[in-house]
Amino acid sequence: MSGTTSTRRALISASGAGAALALVLSGRSGNAAQAFPEGQIPWAKRFFNLYANAEGVAEMRELPLPHPGAQPPYQLIRHPAARVTVGSIAPGFMYDWHVANQPNILIPIFGTLVVELRDGSHYEFGHGDVLFAEDCVGSGHRSGAGPEGQFGVSVQLDKSLCPAPGESNVDRLLPA
Helix, strand or coil: CCHHHHHHHHHHHHHHHHHHHHHHHHHHCCCCCCCCCCCCCCCCCEEEEEECCCCCCCEEECCCCCCCCCCCCCCCCCCCCCEEEEEEECCCCCCCCCCCCCCCEEEEEEEEEEEEEEEEEEECCCCCEEECCCCCCCCCCEEEEEEEEEEEEEEEHHHCCCCCCCCCCCHHHCCC
């Protein structure tokens, strides 16, 4: 692999998480420039964290969206990406029980992303939702698509960010 290709990949990887998040959550189409909104991040509706508790059981919590006091551009998450995947899940398809192989930022664009936990709780995510999945160990979760399917972006972070059971690295991803 040439040095230029390697450098280009490193640059794309380093900026991938922020760029994908900004593009996907903006919900804008066309080429017309629009004024940047002020206040709470308007295109992000909800922010969730999927993690393993101290016993290794997957739990979900909703986190408050940061309300930046600084001027735009706003950043919900800023961290280099290991891989960015844009793809879809067929209508009604559910993956079997699994853990996150490495931390993932999941950003649904169209349709519904479904997550089920072993305690029977069921979560649905759509456009404007952000899910940070970091249950790298333990009992895991099931995930899939609602009846209309799901199209979205998965931003994988480095495996070294997998936390120990009962811990979370979500605070390390939020901009200072």
